[in-house]
Amino acid sequence: MSKPARSGGGADDPSPTREKLHLKPQVVRIEVLGDEKVGKTSLICSLVSRHFSEKVPSVLLNVQIPAEESDENVIISITDTSSRVSDLMRVTNASKRSDAILLVYDLTRPETFQRLRRWLDFIAKNKEIPVVLVANKVDINAVTPTTDGPYASQVRNLVNTYPVRDQQLQVLGCIGLAAVAFGLTQFCVFGEQFVVSEVECSAKNFTQVAQAFFLAQKAVLYPVAPLYNEKKRQLQPKCLKAIKRTFRLYNRDRSGILSREELNEYQYDCFGVRLLGTEIDTLMEYLSSEVPSGVAPDRNGLFVEGFIYLWWLFIDRNRPESGWQVLRSLGYNNDLHLEIPPERIQLSPYEEDQATQLTGQAVDFLTNLFRQFDANKDNNIAEDEVEAIFSICEDEAAPWHTCSAISSPLLYETTLVDGKPTLSLPVWLACWSFVAQENPQKLLETLFYLGYNDKLFPAIEFVKSVLLKSPFLGMDAWSRSLTRKVNKIERNVVSCYIFGSPESGKEHFVHTFIGQIDALLVDDDQFIVRAIGAVPDRDSTKYLFITEALSDDEIELKADVLVLVMNPLDESSKMFVEELDKQLPAAIPRVVISYKPEVQDEAETETKAEEGGDEEELAKEETLGDFSIDATLKQYTTSIKCHEARSVQEEAAQLIVATALR
Structure with a gap:
């Protein structure tokens, strides 16, 4: 199959093609249960050999039909069972290993039907599994019940006892008596049960034997329950999510419209054939009449609503195999869980002095994704648009909310x-850069869901960090100092650890850094302040991650720069910084910040004014205070005075980054 074209067409195009995942052929394990002499073994022999013998073994050994002999390219493993009480444990174990069960009874012996309830109870206790009821020996001229006879009522009661949804048992097929009783000639839904078309088996004449096993196989390979709620005639939430993801993967130009060309690529990728122009015209005409809001203007493509309706139509008309063919090609299992190949989220070995960050292609992909969901094109996306991206x-949460072991947001x-x-x-890019450094596996997993093909364009790269672990105890600081002289930090995320006494205003400083001056501060010792923001640095952008330390080891391993915050109006906070400066590792650069929250400054001025203070006197006190602050800051190598929000977001942030990178 030729590769579908990528938008842009260049070798460095950051919009990767959708990767097709080939699942291994499944093994469908079918167990055949029923009373003695109902024809279980004969049914299996007739299926495999197309020959009927009056003399067959009491129980066959396990039979396997190879994948190349199956239309579905799956291995069919069939287990025959004994009806003897002494073999009950063996039968139980076989049931637990099976994917579907053929429950056989004899049309010529009504008592075998009466004992079906016992068998169904037995199955229900062992495993939730699809069951097909098989009426055998239709070739014998037996009197079969009619739709209005008392026996038909028993069949109806039996099937109603074992509903499909939210119960332990699924009766997916009722071949023979139940179908006769209900007078059905095609697949339909009765209440909450699946009832299939009228099929009566004869192992002797080979009548509908293959169909019985096919129904069991289909129930396993193409289960309807994960996709569709028959009672409500609605797609299941997980299925709806997978359909939306499929639409997103094939909408390669990110226009929100699956164009005719993209629809044909989808058709070819999933089903191996392309649609003719006239066939697409017919499809668009039909969908325009059924779901007008799902078709693009001039019928040039489908919106996601139209694509979803197309799926609903196939499944509602009993064509779940079409949906499963697509889902399995994309890597979904029977529970609609996306099985990501392990190699796609495994990191290559890297050195201790290296860190992970986004590649240029990944940044381009995320930038294009941002612009796709920026509805009003103002370079901002609202929270509901962010939710739509990860839906x-x-x-469904944004990865920066879940990628860390720390619960603080x-x-x-x-x-x-x-x-x-x-x-x-x-x-947006700052948050993604944080994920790349904090939890690169989470990054790769999320990008896989969003359609980024890491095999074509690696999403992460390894860059130099700052710490080389010394083999000698107590030499970490020396090693780090030496490393800083030899290598500069190459990654674009700068890790800053912030310190200060409770009176220093460090939490307010962090909130001011991200523009949340009026944010409600959480007074909780368990709450760790963590924030990230973009900071211009010469001709590039760095992402400053500010956090509090949980341990001394964390500082040694991860800190690029330390920030010590003092409140110029609080002597205890100044003393706290002075003592802490002596204790922190000398090899890690630091910035001492005199921070005076504007709200605190305004409150103090208003208080003094209310007390009748003279304006000149107040100005003189402020000048003397500034001299005192300047004198305090001079004793530190790198320091800055931040008494307004602008200086925090600009001068202070840039100084912190520059200090880390110098």
Whole structure:
């Protein structure tokens, strides 16, 4: 199969093609149960050899039909069973290993039907599994029940006892008596049970024997329950999510419309054939009449609503195999869980002095994704648009909320647009850069869901960090100092650890850094302040991650720069910084910040004014205070005075980054 074209067509195109995942052929294990002499063994022999013998073994050994002899390219493993009480444990174990069960009874012996309830109870206790009821020996001129006879009522009661949904047992097929009783000639739904078309088996004449096993196989390979709720005639939530993801993967130009060309690529990738132009015209005409909002103007493609309706139509008309063919090609299992190949989320070996960050192709992919969901094209995306992006992932939360073992939330700057908090593109990329460094496996997993093909374009790269672990105890600081002289930090995320006394205002400083000056501060010792933001650095952008330390080892291993915050109006906070500066590792650069929250400054001025203070006297006190602060800061190598929000977001942030990178 030729590779579908990528938008742009260049070798460095960051919009990867959808990778097709080939699942291994399945093994469908079918167990044949029923009373003695109902013809279980004869049914298996007739299927395999197309020959009927009056003399067959009491129980056959396990029979396997190879994949090349199956239309579905699956191995069929059939287990015959004994009806003797002494073999009950063996039968139980076989049931637990099976994927489907043929429950056989004899049309000429009504008592075998009466004992079906016992068999169904036995199956229900062992495993939730699809069951096909098989009426054998139709070739014998037996009197079969009619739709209005008392026996038909028993069949109806039996099937109603074992509903399909939310119960332990699935009666997917009722071949023979149940079908006769209900007078069905095609697949239909009765209440909450599956009842298939009228089929009566004869092992002797080979009548409908293959059909019985096919129904069991189909129930395993193409289960309807994960896709569709027959009672409500609605797609299941997991199925709906998988369909939306499929649409997203094939909408390669990210227009929100699956064009005719993209629809044909989908058709060819999943089913191996392309549609003719006239066939697409017919499809668009039909969908326009059924779901007008799902078809693009001039019938040039489908919106996601039209694509979803197309899936619903196939499944509602008993064509679940079409949906499963697509889902399995994309890597979904029977529970609609996306099985990501292990090699796609395994990291290559890397050195201790290296860290992970996004590659240029991954940044381009995420930038294009941002612009796709930026509905009003103002370079901001609202929270509901962020939710829409991750709605196709198994974990629908943004990865920066779940990638860390620390429960405290990651803070970042949001801007109110039309009364809604939004993320700018730099903040969006900052959050992703945090995930790349904090949990690269989570990054790869999320990108896989979003359609990024890491095999074609690696999403992460390894860059130099700052610490080379010394083999000698107590030499970490020396090793780190030497490393800093030899190598500069190459990664784009700068890890900053912040310190300060409770009176220092460090939490307020962090909130000011992300533009949340009026944010409600959490007074909780268990709450770890963590924030990330974009900071311009010469001709590039760095992402400053500010956090509190949980241990001394964490500082040694991860800190690029330390920030010590003092409140110029609080002597205890100054003393705290002075003592801490002596204790922290000398090899790690640091910035001492005199921080005076604007709200605190305004409150103090208002208080003094209310007390009748003279304006000149107040100005003189402020000048003397500034001299005192300047004198305090001079004793530190790198320091800055931040008494307004702008200086935190600009001068202080840039100084912290520059200090880490110098």
